[in-house]
Amino acid sequence: MKQIILFTLSALAIPVLSHAQAGQPVRFGLKAGASLSSIAGKGTNDYPVSPLAGGVGGMFATVPLGTSQRWFLQPELLYSQQGFSLSHPATNYNASFRSDYLKLPVLLGFTRKGFFAAVGPQVGYLVRVRNTYRFPDYSQTGGASQDIIVKVSNDLRYYQRWEFSAVAAVGYRWQCGAGIELRYSDTFFNQSHDNLTSNYGYPQAHSLSGQVQASYVLPWH
Template sequence: MKKVVLSLLLIGGLSGVAHAQSDVSLGLKAGGSLTDFVGADAAFYEKQFGFHAGIFANIGITQLVAFQPELLYSQKGAAQPLTGSNEKLIDRLHYVDVPLAFHVNADGLFFEAGPQVGILAAAKSKVGSASTDIKGRYNDVDLGYLAGLGYQRKSGLGIGLRYNGGITKVQQKFTVGNTTIQARSRNEAFQLYLTYSFGG
């Protein structure tokens, strides 16, 4: 009798593991970004194009809700027109982003929202072919949020559109004489991307 009970428990456990695994899929994503600085002190900045790419895991919580943590390389930043010149000064920021997205699914169509943290890996200022390291001007950590929509199944191709908004100020404060200056500017990015999910 013990063997029968143990066998039933083992079969039940294995089927539970198989069901749990069927609700998890791994995937790749990549796409273009339209980025800018926004805020009270960011009126003179202009949008610029970049890209982002990385990996994700889509974890089904219920039939309608999923949790999708991601690890992305993301280009952000903004451009400034130079007075009396056709050139632009481009501040290009390179982040390792960790979005924590919650999906509400409806037969592949999803709506998403959640928090995000970005770690600044590098920052360059470029005019024409001249490039300068400006990582010291920017904060190492960027806290923000995301919201978006798209179409994604547990396997195969998907597409999405996402907005990233920064909560923390992107630039470091600095001191001039006895005055401390903190620019009121934050990151923002619109991301259009493709995904590929590997089974569930």
């Protein structure tokens, strides 16, 4: 884990340091938000899945490109939750499959009069998997019974740890440094490899996510 954190911090630092040496006004900021994620692809129509709510947060650096400073490069380091849920009405069975990632997007953006848009690739590293299962207690023979809830933190050895995706974002930033944005990401391909999978029960599906993020550019650079 320490090696992964050092790697991501180094990847963030390379464009920042190179432009700082060139005298460009690099700005740093923090962000947090909510996400709604699911999976799509082969097999998901057999047992329909539903979106799962989660959170996202982290830090970023904005590096202006060119003298006009309308174009910018924005590397980020985020902790992001994603996954999906499913239910079986006939048996009252429900389950949610949540995966936590460290993510490193590197976005190329354009800004004008406060509005901005950005696109770019994103690398994710799986750090935690938590599955929750909920089903009726069939041992109760009469009257209303409480559901049984089972929470499992899965062994990551059976999961594909790396994820590669594309990101697109649009938003607005005020002069005070506060900003709001809508973001969409989609993995390039399914996350299974050598019988490992990040989409439990759907090894040929790919992840997709929509996010609302609030951010703030720090007053120093």
